[in-house]
Amino acid sequence: MGAKKILMIVGDYGEDLEIMVPFQALQMVGHNVHAVCPNKKKGETCPTAVHDFVGDQTYKELTGHNFTLNYSFDDVKVEKYDALVLPGGRGPEYLRLDNNVIEMVRHFVEEDKPIAAICHGLQILAAVGGIEGKTLTAYPACGPEMKLAGADYKDVEPTEVVRDGNLVTTPAWPGHQKWLAEFLDVLGTKISHN
Template sequence: MGAKNILMIAGDYGEDLETMVPFQALQMVGHTVHAVCPDKKEGDQCPTAVHDFVGDQTYKETPGHNFTLNFTFDDVKPEDYDALVLPGGRAPEYLRLNEGVIKMVRHFVEEDKPIAAICHGLQILAAVGGIEGKTLTAYPACGPEMKLTGANYKEVPPTEAVVDGNLVTSPAWPGHQKWLAEFLKVLGTEITHSD
């Protein structure tokens, strides 16, 4: 299978690694990734935040990078894309309130196109619906929302990924290696090594 067109929905204070790493890694293997944000256009930026555990009861949020969008939200036609990436962080809290985001994501759910969602990115899927009966994971604090949607929520270590058909999920950025590897399998991307 050839290169895919992938849509990534980013937002202000999305998690830095969960935005930057998939954006770069998917392009590195030859896919086209359009990163968009509501009310922003190509060349605009989204500030990101780094979430890390430093001994407190929950993660600490520190400034990340300014992530530059490479496509305009209002120009997106979901039918032109083969797959969707939903990063986590704080952005999904407000992105799931945007009717344009909901409409875009609903297309991928209803057409059963590949979706990679990580951490709080699953909040957007919960708002869209259509994940009833799907086996998935998310950041543990989102677990109750996943259960309320009727999803089969699995709590797994942050280094793991859960795959159900075309849906690939992970609790947090420590799972990038498995999450991205599983997403590439779903996309039909093969990476070969020569001796």
């Protein structure tokens, strides 16, 4: 199986690691990743945020990087993509309100194309629908939304992954290794060590 064409939908103040790491790792193994944001063009940036625990009851948001988009949102033709990546952070809370984002994501859900979603990225899937009966995970604060959307939500450790068919999910960036390995398996990507 050759290189896949993957769409990544990002938004302002998405989680830095959940954007940067899959964007770079998937390209490193030969896939073509287009990172896009509504109302932005190739070469423009999205500010990211780093979410970390520093002893408070919830995470603290710190300034991340300016992530440079490598494709224009308005040029996306979803039927030409093999898979979708939905990073977390604050971006998904407003991305799920954008009808164009919803229509793009709906295509991947309805066509049962591979989807890797992490953390708050699952909020977009909940808004789209089509996760009824799907076994998945998300950031724990999104658990009630997943249950209300009809998903079989699993509260797992942040280092763990949940796979249901072509849907691969993890609660947060500590799960990158297993999440990306599982997604590569769904994509049919084989890595050998000689």
